[in-house]
Amino acid sequence: MNSTHLNRRLFLQVNTASAAALSLGFLWPQDSMASNSTEVNAWIEINADESVVIRYARTEMGQGSRTSAPMLIAEELEVDWKKVRVVDVPAHENLRRKRAYGDMASVGSRTIRMSQEYMRKAGAAARIMLIEAAAQRWNVAPGECKAVLGQVIHSASGKKLSYGQLAADAAKLTPPKDIPLKDPKTWTIAGKPLPRVDITDIVTGKIRYGVDVQLPGMLHAAIAQSPVFGGKAKSVDSSKIDSRRGIVKVINLGEFVAVVADNWWRAKEALRDVSIDWDNGKNAAVNSASMMQYYRDGLTQSEPAVARNDGNTLAALASAKVIEADYYTPYLAHATMEPMVCTALLDGDKLDIWASTQNPESTLTAAASTADVAQENIRVFAMQMGGGLGRKSPQDFTRQAVAIAMQLPGKPVKLMWSREEDMQHDLYRPASLVRVRAGMDDSGKPQALHIRVSAPSIFSQLLRMPLQNGVDQQAVACFNDHPYAIPNTLVDFAMRSTHVPVGFWRTVGHSQNPFVRECFLDELAHAAKQDPLAYRLALLPDNEKANRDKGILQAVAKAADWGKPLPSGVHRGIASVDGYGSWTACVCEVSVNARGEVKIHRIVIGIDPGYAVNPDNIQAQLQGSVVHGLTAIFWGEITVKDGRVEQSNFHDHRMMRMNEMPKVETVIAPSGGFWGGVGEPAQAPLAPALGNALFAATGKRIRSLPLKNHGLSLSKA
Amino acid sequence: MKLLVNGKSHTLDIEPEMPLLWALRDELDIKGPKYGCGIAQCGSCTVLLNGEPVRSCSYPVSSADGQQVVSIEGLADKGKLHAVQQAWIDHQVPQCGYCQGGQILAAVALLKKKPKPTDQDIDAAMTNICRCGTYARMRTAIHAAARQAGGKS
Numbered sequence: 001m002n003s004t005h006l007n008r009r010l011f012l013q014v015n016t017a018s019a020a021a022l023s024l025g026f027l028w029p030q031d032s033m034a035s036n037s038t039e040v041n042a043w044i045e046i047n048a049d050e051s052v053v054i055r056y057a058r059t060e061m062g063q064g065s066r067t068s069a070p071m072l073i074a075e076e077l078e079v080d081w082k083k084v085r086v087v088d089v090p091a092h093e094n095l096r097r098k099r100a101y102g103d104m105a106s107v108g109s110r111t112i113r114m115s116q117e118y119m120r121k122a123g124a125a126a127r128i129m130l131i132e133a134a135a136q137r138w139n140v141a142p143g144e145c146k147a148v149l150g151q152v153i154h155s156a157s158g159k160k161l162s163y164g165q166l167a168a169d170a171a172k173l174t175p176p177k178d179i180p181l182k183d184p185k186t187w188t189i190a191g192k193p194l195p196r197v198d199i200t201d202i203v204t205g206k207i208r209y210g211v212d213v214q215l216p217g218m219l220h221a222a223i224a225q226s227p228v229f230g231g232k233a234k235s236v237d238s239s240k241i242d243s244r245r246g247i248v249k250v251i252n253l254g255e256f257v258a259v260v261a262d263n264w265w266r267a268k269e270a271l272r273d274v275s276i277d278w279d280n281g282k283n284a285a286v287n288s289a290s291m292m293q294y295y296r297d298g299l300t301q302s303e304p305a306v307a308r309n310d311g312n313t314l315a316a317l318a319s320a321k322v323i324e325a326d327y328y329t330p331y332l333a334h335a336t337m338e339p340m341v342c343t344a345l346l347d348g349d350k351l352d353i354w355a356s357t358q359n360p361e362s363t364l365t366a367a368a369s370t371a372d373v374a375q376e377n378i379r380v381f382a383m384q385m386g387g388g389l390g391r392k393s394p395q396d397f398t399r400q401a402v403a404i405a406m407q408l409p410g411k412p413v414k415l416m417w418s419r420e421e422d423m424q425h426d427l428y429r430p431a432s433l434v435r436v437r438a439g440m441d442d443s444g445k446p447q448a449l450h451i452r453v454s455a456p457s458i459f460s461q462l463l464r465m466p467l468q469n470g471v472d473q474q475a476v477a478c479f480n481d482h483p484y485a486i487p488n489t490l491v492d493f494a495m496r497s498t499h500v501p502v503g504f505w506r507t508v509g510h511s512q513n514p515f516v517r518e519c520f521l522d523e524l525a526h527a528a529k530q531d532p533l534a535y536r537l538a539l540l541p542d543n544e545k546a547n548r549d550k551g552i553l554q555a556v557a558k559a560a561d562w563g564k565p566l567p568s569g570v571h572r573g574i575a576s577v578d579g580y581g582s583w584t585a586c587v588c589e590v591s592v593n594a595r596g597e598v599k600i601h602r603i604v605i606g607i608d609p610g611y612a613v614n615p616d617n618i619q620a621q622l623q624g625s626v627v628h629g630l631t632a633i634f635w636g637e638i639t640v641k642d643g644r645v646e647q648s649n650f651h652d653h654r655m656m657r658m659n660e661m662p663k664v665e666t667v668i669a670p671s672g673g674f675w676g677g678v679g680e681p682a683q684a685p686l687a688p689a690l691g692n693a694l695f696a697a698t699g700k701r702i703r704s705l706p707l708k709n710h711g712l713s714l715s716k717a
Numbered sequence: 718m719k720l721l722v723n724g725k726s727h728t729l730d731i732e733p734e735m736p737l738l739w740a741l742r743d744e745l746d747i748k749g750p751k752y753g754c755g756i757a758q759c760g761s762c763t764v765l766l767n768g769e770p771v772r773s774c775s776y777p778v779s780s781a782d783g784q785q786v787v788s789i790e791g792l793a794d795k796g797k798l799h800a801v802q803q804a805w806i807d808h809q810v811p812q813c814g815y816c817q818g819g820q821i822l823a824a825v826a827l828l829k830k831k832p833k834p835t836d837q838d839i840d841a842a843m844t845n846i847c848r849c850g851t852y853a854r855m856r857t858a859i860h861a862a863a864r865q866a867g868g869k870s
Contacts, residue, residue, distance in 0.1 A: 061813050062813030064812070195809055198814075199806050199809060199810075199811055199814075202811045202817055203802045203810075203811065203814075203818075203821060204798070205748070205788065205790040209751070211748075211751065214746050245732070262743075263735075264742075264743055264752075265738075265739035265743065266735075335848065337751070337816050337847075337848050338753075338815050339752070386751065386815025386816075387815060388813075418755060419754045616809055620854070623850055624812055624850035624851065625850070627848075627849070628848065631848075649756055650759055651758055655759075655846045657843075657845075658839065658840055658844070658845075658856070659844075661856070664853060716840065
C-alpha cells in the first residue's frame with residue numbers, strides 16, 4: 001500500500017477552487033502531507049526524515065489546545081517534540097473515517113478532559129507497535145526494548161532503529177488491545193510550559209482565519225437581519241444600488257436580506273441603501289423593563305421545576321432566622337473580534353465550506369440540511385477563529401452562507417457579518433434573576449438554603465431539547481451541585497424564555513451563578529461576623545470534591561497573603577467555585593474612591609485542573625479569563641428597546657483595554673487524579689471575589705451587574 | 718491610484734472613499750489587517766502609513782495614494798523577524814491572534830518614537846482591543862523588545 005497517496009487523497013481531495021486556495025496557504029498548516037510518510041494510526045504519521053505529524057481534531061480559537069492535545073499524544077509516543085508538526089483534521093475526514101477522531105467541537109472546555117484518554121492511547125499504541133516492529137526485526141522480545149525520543153533501543157545489545165525506519169512495518173501490525181498509559185509524574189513533554197505551535201504564523205500574519213478565505217472568483221455577502229428578533233422582510237427595494245459598481249445580486253430570504261458584491265465593503269455600503277420593509281411582529285413591543293417584570297414574576301411562580309431537593313428546605317426556612325437577597329445578571333454579547341463568517345461553494349451536488357466554526361461536524365450537518373446535499377458530498381474546512389467564546393458553535397451563519405451560495409451556484413461566496421449585525425443578532429448569555437434565602441442557626445451557619453432561578457433556558461430555546469424534569473442545567477449551574485454542608489437545600493427553576501435568542505457564552509451558567517452563590521455566602525459570613533475564608537472552610541464537608549475546594553481556596557489565599565494587613569483603604573474579597581471539571585478560587589484587592597472609581601490593586605486567581613498539560617497556556621487562559629470577566633462585570637449588558645438590541649458596536653458596548661489591565665497573579669495547582677478544563681472555569685470566581693471586595697471596601701452589597709449601573713467605574717491600572 | 722504595500726507597488730482603479738482596509742483585503746489579498754468594528758474603535762485593522770499607525774477601516778484609500786503602507790505581513794525584514802515579533806513569540810503573547818497584527822504594529826510604532834517606553838507610554842499608545850485578554854503579556858513583550866533593541870545599539 002502506498003500510504004503517501006492514500007494520505008494525500010484523504011486530505012487533499014481538492015477541486016480547482018480549493019486547490020488554488022491551498023496554494024494560497026489557507027489550510028493550516030500549508031503543507032499537510034510529506035511525500036514519504038506512513039500513517040501508523042489515525043492520529044500519527046511518521047516520515048522517513050523522522051519528522052512526525054500529529055493530527056489535531058478540534059478547532060482553535062486561542063484556547064491553545066492545538067498545542068496541548070498533541071502534546072499528550074507525543075508524550076506517549078516518545079518522540080522529540082521539536083520534530084512534531086500538527087495538522088488539523090477536517091470534519092469530512094472524520095465522517096469518512098466513521099468518527100475515528102471522536103467529537104470535534106471546541107466547547108465546554110472539553111478538548112483535554114474529554115479526549116485525553118483516547119489521544120494518549122493513540123500515542124501509546126503507536127509506540128507499542130513501533131517497539132514490536134523493532135523486536136521482530138531483531139528477533140528479541142518487545143519487553144527487552146524501549147522507546148526513547150523517536151528511537152527503539154534494544155538495551156542488552158545497544159541496537160537502535162529510528163521510528164522512520166520502523167513506521168512502515170509498525171503500521172502493518174495489529175494494534176494492541178491492552179494499552180497502559182504513563183504515570184503523569186514521568187511526563188517529559190506534557191506538563192511542561194511549551195510554546196504554542198501556531199504563534200509564529202500569527203505574529204507574521206501567515207495564519208488564515210475564516211475572514212481571510214480567498215478563492216478564485218469569490219464573491220462577498222453582507223446581510224441585514226430583522227432588527228426585531230423573529231421579524232421578516234416583507235419587501236425589498238434595491239433600485240438605488242442595482243447598477244452600482246461591483247454589485248452582483250440582492251437576495252431576500254425573509255429572515256435576512258443579502259447583498260452580494262465583488263468586495264465586502266461594496267456589499268455592506270450598498271446594503272445601507274437597500275430599502276427593506278420589515279414585518280416586526282408582536283416582539284416589537286418588548287423591552288428590558290417588560291422582560292424584567294417577566295423574570296420577577298418567575299420568583300414567585302408556583303410549581304417550578306426542581307433541580308435539587310435535600311431535606312425539607314421550606315419547612316426549615318419557616319422556623320429559622322432568614323437572610324434573603326435577589327441577584328440579577330444581564331444578557332451579554334460575545335463580541336468575538338472576528339464576526340461570524342462562512343464561505344460556501346455549491347458546485348452541482350458538491351458543497352465546500354470554509355468557516356470559523358467551533359463545531360465543524362455541526363457545520364457539516366447544517367450545510368447538508370440547508371442545501372439538501374448528501375453529507376458525503378460536503379467538505380468542511382474549519383479555519384483559525386478570531387475568538388469563539390461559545391458563539392461559533394451554533395451554525396446560523398453557516399445556514400445563511402449556504403442559502404446565499406444556493407442562489408449563486410458554482411460561485412464561492414463569503415458571508416461576513418458586520419460588527420453591528422454581530423452585536424444585534426448574537427445568541428446572548430441569558431439574563432437571570434435569582435432569589436436566595438438562607439435559614440440561619442445560632443452559630444451563624446445556614447441550615448436551609450432556597451435558590452429560585454428565573455431565567456431563559458439555552459437548552460430549550462437554542463437547542464430545542466426537552467429539559468429533564470423541566471430543569472436547564474446551565475441555568476442552575478453551581479447551585480444544583482454546591483459543595484457546602486447545608487442539610488436542607490432546594491434549588492428550583494422558573495423557565496422564563498423571551499424572544500431574545502440565547503446561547504452558550506464563555507463559562508455559560510458559571511459566568512453568572514457563582515456571582516450569586518459566592519456573594520450571598522459572603523453576606524452570610526458577614527452576618528455571622530466571621531472571616532469569609534474561615535466561614536467557607538468550615539462549611540465545606542470532608543469529601544473528595546469539597547476537599548479540592550479547600551485545596552484551591554487555601555492555595556490562592558496563601559498566595560494572596562489572606563489575613564495579612566492591607567494598606568489603608570484597600571480591601572479584599574474571596575470566592576471559590578468548581579466548573580468544567582476544575583476547581584478555581586480568586587482573591588481581589590480593591591479600593592474605591594469618592595467618585596466610585598474602583599482601583600484593582602491585585603487579583604490572585606487559581607485553578608486545580610487535575611493535570612496541567614501546558615502550564616504556560618493555562619496561565620494565559622487565566623489571564624484572559626480575568627479580562628473577559630472584568631469587561632462583563634464593569635460594562636457588559638445587552639438591553640432591549642422596541643424588541644431590538646440597543647447596543648451596536650464598541651463605542652456603546654465597552655471593552656476593557658490595556659490601560660485598565662490590573663495586576664493578575666496566577667496559581668496553577670494540579671492535584672492529580674482527574675482531568676479538568678481550563679478555558680472557561682477561571683472566570684467563575686472572579687465576579688464574586690470582586691463583588692465581595694467591593695462590599696468590604698464600601699459596605700455596599702452589589703447584587704446586580706454590570707457595575708457601571710451602580711456608579712462604579714474601573715480606574716486606570 | 719498607487720499603493721506601496723510592504724515594498725511592492727500596486728495600481729488600483731477603485732473608489733477613492735473605499736477604506737484602505739478593504740483595498741488591502743479584498744482588492745490586493747493582503748489579509749493581515751483585520752476587520753473588527755469598521756469605526757476605528759478596536760484597531761484590528763491597524764497598518765503603518767509612513768511609519769505611523771492608522772486604523773485602516775476608517776481611512777480612505779485615496780489618502781494613502783502613493784504612500785508607504787506596511788501590514789503585518791511586511792514587518793519582517795527578508796525573513797528576519799522584527800524585535801517586537803520575536804518578543805511576541807518569546808512571551809507567547811497571542812491567543813486567538815486576530816488583533817495581534819494590529820497590536821504588534823502599534824507596538825512597533827511606539828518603540829520607534831519611544832525606544833524605552835514607560836508603562837504610561839504603553840498605556841497611551843496601545844489602545845487596540847484584545848478580547849482574549851493578552852494585555853499583560855503584551856506589556857511584558859514590549860519592554861522585552863525595548864531591551865533587545867537597546868542591547869544592540
